[in-house]
Amino acid sequence: MPLIEIKNLNKIYNQGKENEFQALAGISLTIDKGDFIAIMGVSGSGKSTLMNVIGCLDQPTSGLYMFDGEEIDKLNQRELVKIRRNKIGFIFQNFNLLPRMPAVKNVELPLVYKGIRPKARRDRAKKMLELVGLGDKVRHKPNMLSGGELQRVAIARALTNEPMVLLADEPTGNLDSQSGFQVMEVLKGLNKKGTTIILVTHDLAIAKYANRLINIQDGKIVN
Amino acid sequence: MFLFLYRTIKFAVQGFFRNFWLSLVTIIILVLTIFSITVVAGINVVAEQAIESVQDKIDVSIYFKPGVSEEEVINVRDRLQELSLVESVLYVSKSEALEKFRVQHQDDQIILDSIDQLEENPLSATIVVKANNLDDYPTILAVLENPEIDALVLDKNFDDNKLVISRLSDLSDKIKRVGIIISSIFVVIAILIVFNTIRINIYTHREEIAIMKLVGSSNWFVRVPFIFESIMYAIIAVIISVAILYPLLGLVAPQVSNFFDGYNLDLIEYASSNFLRIVGLQFAFAVILSVLSSSLAIGRYTRV
Numbered sequence: 382m383p384l385i386e387i388k389n390l391n392k393i394y395n396q397g398k399e400n401e402f403q404a405l406a407g408i409s410l411t412i413d414k415g416d417f418i419a420i421m422g423v424s425g426s427g428k429s430t431l432m433n434v435i436g437c438l439d440q441p442t443s444g445l446y447m448f449d450g451e452e453i454d455k456l457n458q459r460e461l462v463k464i465r466r467n468k469i470g471f472i473f474q475n476f477n478l479l480p481r482m483p484a485v486k487n488v489e490l491p492l493v494y495k496g497i498r499p500k501a502r503r504d505r506a507k508k509m510l511e512l513v514g515l516g517d518k519v520r521h522k523p524n525m526l527s528g529g530e531l532q533r534v535a536i537a538r539a540l541t542n543e544p545m546v547l548l549a550d551e552p553t554g555n556l557d558s559q560s561g562f563q564v565m566e567v568l569k570g571l572n573k574k575g576t577t578i579i580l581v582t583h584d585l586a587i588a589k590y591a592n593r594l595i596n597i598q599d600g601k602i603v604n
Numbered sequence: 605m606f607l608f609l610y611r612t613i614k615f616a617v618q619g620f621f622r623n624f625w626l627s628l629v630t631i632i633i634l635v636l637t638i639f640s641i642t643v644v645a646g647i648n649v650v651a652e653q654a655i656e657s658v659q660d661k662i663d664v665s666i667y668f669k670p671g672v673s674e675e676e677v678i679n680v681r682d683r684l685q686e687l688s689l690v691e692s693v694l695y696v697s698k699s700e701a702l703e704k705f706r707v708q709h710q711d712d713q714i715i716l717d718s719i720d721q722l723e724e725n726p727l728s729a730t731i732v733v734k735a736n737n738l739d740d741y742p743t744i745l746a747v748l749e750n751p752e753i754d755a756l757v758l759d760k761n762f763d764d765n766k767l768v769i770s771r772l773s774d775l776s777d778k779i780k781r782v783g784i785i786i787s788s789i790f791v792v793i794a795i796l797i798v799f800n801t802i803r804i805n806i807y808t809h810r811e812e813i814a815i816m817k818l819v820g821s822s823n824w825f826v827r828v829p830f831i832f833e834s835i836m837y838a839i840i841a842v843i844i845s846v847a848i849l850y851p852l853l854g855l856v857a858p859q860v861s862n863f864f865d866g867y868n869l870d871l872i873e874y875a876s877s878n879f880l881r882i883v884g885l886q887f888a889f890a891v892i893l894s895v896l897s898s899s900l901a902i903g904r905y906t907r908v
Contacts, residue, residue: 438818459822466820477815491819493611538819 382450384545384577385412385435390444392430392600404430405441406600412579414545417572419580419591427600428581429550435579436469436548437461449545466494470539470547474554476531478523478538484510485519488538495542509537513567529560536567546577553587565590608828615829616836619805627837630801634841634894635848637790638886642849644783646871650860651776653869659738665761666731666748672756674698677729680753684733687747689740694732701727728758791893798837798897802830806901827902834898838890846883850875 392405404427412418422428433439434446437453446453449468456464471477478487488506497505510519513533523531532552539547549568553561569590572578582588596603620627668677674697684693696704702725709715719726735741741762747753748760806813813826857871875882 462817462820462822465818471818473818477818479812479815490816494816494819494821494825542820 383411383447384414384416384449385410386445386447387411387435388445390431390434390446391442392427392434392439393442396442404600405434408444408597408600408602410595410602412546412577414577415572415575416593417569417578417580417591418593418595419582419588420595420597421582421585421588422597423583426597428583428597430600431597432548432550432579432581435546436471437465466491467542468545470542470544472532472535472539472547472549472552474551476523476535476555478531478534480523483520483522484515484526484534484537487523487534488541490538491542505541506537509541510534512540513537527560528556529563532556532560532564533567536564536571540571540576544576546579547571549578549580551582552580553582553584561587612829612832616833619809619829619833620836622808623801623804626801626804630797630837631841631844633790633794633797634837634890635845637787637794637893638841638845638890639848640783640787640790641889642845642882642886644780644787647776647779647783649874650864650869650871651773651779653874654864655773655776657864657869662734662738662741664733664735664741664744664748666733666757667759667761668728668730668756669758670726670728672729674729676756677731680756681731683753684731684744684747687744689735689737689743691734691736693734696730696732698725698727698729701725701730794893795897795900798834798894799901801837802834802898802901803904805830805833830902831895831898834894835891838887838894842883842887842890845886 387408387410390405390408390410391403394402394404406427408427408431420428420431430439434441435448437448437456441454448464451464453461453464465471478484479490482490485503485506488509489502492502492505507516507519510516513536515530515533515537518526518530521530523534526534532555536547536552547568552568553564556564565587568578568580578591580588580591588594666680668680677695677697681693681695684690702719705727706716706719733744735744745760745762748757816826853871853875857875860871861869
């Protein structure tokens with residue numbers, strides 16, 4: 382059974398209104414456990430919308446979306462939050478870290494919502510930071526870290542719940558090339574250990590880290 | 605649970621101090637709202653107690669003609685006692701009336717001497733009738749109009765207190781109406797201010813909220829601190845309004861008691877014996893108001 386199965390998926394914004402816009406038009410896609418997929422496309426092609434739908438941050442207008450055997454369309458908000466919390470890890474271009482919290486507390490955050498006890502949380506967060514090579518910077522606040530380090534903290538946070546899939550939306554977009562490649566090496570290493578990774582990028586050099594490439598144009602998969 | 609509570613309180617306190625002046629204005633408006641509603645309720649209590657006191661003093665005194673025998677008076681008393689509208693009937697015989705008269709005028713020797721010079725007791729027997737309700741007196745008076753009874757009666761004295769009650773009721777109604785209008789205005793302002801304060805706080809935390817949601821926070825986890833913050837405003841507002849209200853009552857209560865001299869009206873005693881009830885009602889009202897307006901703001905501005 383594939384981890385993700387998408388059939389004829391459509392996403393239409395402002396449906397029935399003058400400014401109606403079809404972001405996704407009949408997307409079909411399967412992703413297996415352990416895959417490393419790069420979704421490529423120009424700005425406005427629909428790649429981030431697809432990412433949001435896959436990450437349960439947005440609901441499709443029509444079509445089928447199965448995640449780990451569950452039909453996402455049939456789930457309520459509470460159940461979607463549960464899936465986001467337990468099965469999906471997010472990495473964003475702008476890191477989305479809380480500026481007033483040290484790295485370790487940022488990494489702990491998903492475990493707080495999961496109700497894990499403080500000691501266990503702290504140990505797990507430190508372990509994750511060590512995994513991404515930041516074991517010596519657990520107390521550093523975001524303003525004391527470089528772009529590459531910030532993204533690695535975000536990766537550690539995304540991994541802390543042991544998600545089934547890691548969604549990375551332009552994870553190197555705000556980084557210099559060297560930091561970008563470092564982050565990609567971390568993601569590649571995680572994939573080798575079995576983590577499924579879905580990467581959204583418009584940079585072919587970054588996309589080459591994936592073992593499968595999907596091109597999106599005007600909301601459709603072109604190859 | 606303890607950690608959740610700790611985090612909620614910490615978040616609420618942070619929100620309070622992050623927009624300190626806005627929080628202060630919110631609390632002041634809540635204090636004014638609670639205060640105005642308490643004053644309206646207080647006026648209602650004073651009016652009700654005053655009306656009750658005056659009602660206690662209302663009765664109908666029936667004075668019988670000098671020649672009427674004791675048996676005839678007792679017959680009338682018994683007939684009145686049978687009426688369900690009557691609460692009590694007090695029979696004052698001629699000799700009792702004279703005795704009372706002497707006691708009342710014990711310091712006036714001229715009156716006492718004049719009474720002594722008369723050969724017969726000049727006072728007539730009296731019946732004092734008290735009705736269950738103020739509205740029952742016209743029916744009782746109608747019974748007394750019966751020719752059989754009317755032939756025995758010299759005079760009837762239905763107290764003027766009825767006029768006092770009617771005026772007191774009118775005044776209390778007017779004050780209540782004005783008070784309700786003022787309180788309603790404050791309630792609307794308070795809802796808008798609390799709504800706006802929480803909305804601004806949500807806006808201040810918007811990035812944090814978005815991140816919390818992205819990493820799997822439930823709506824409940826995001827919303828509770830804001831609700832708690834509004835409850836904190838309510839608690840502070842109640843404490844301030846009680847701190848103002850009770851000393852102020854100490855100043856006003858003697859004036860009110862003087863105004864209603866002779867009536868049993870002790871506001872301090874009332875406020876002390878009903879302290880928990882008053883504070884509880886104020887607290888419940890303030891919390892409902894705050895939670896309602898903050899929930900509106902939260903529901904509108906913290907959607908995923």
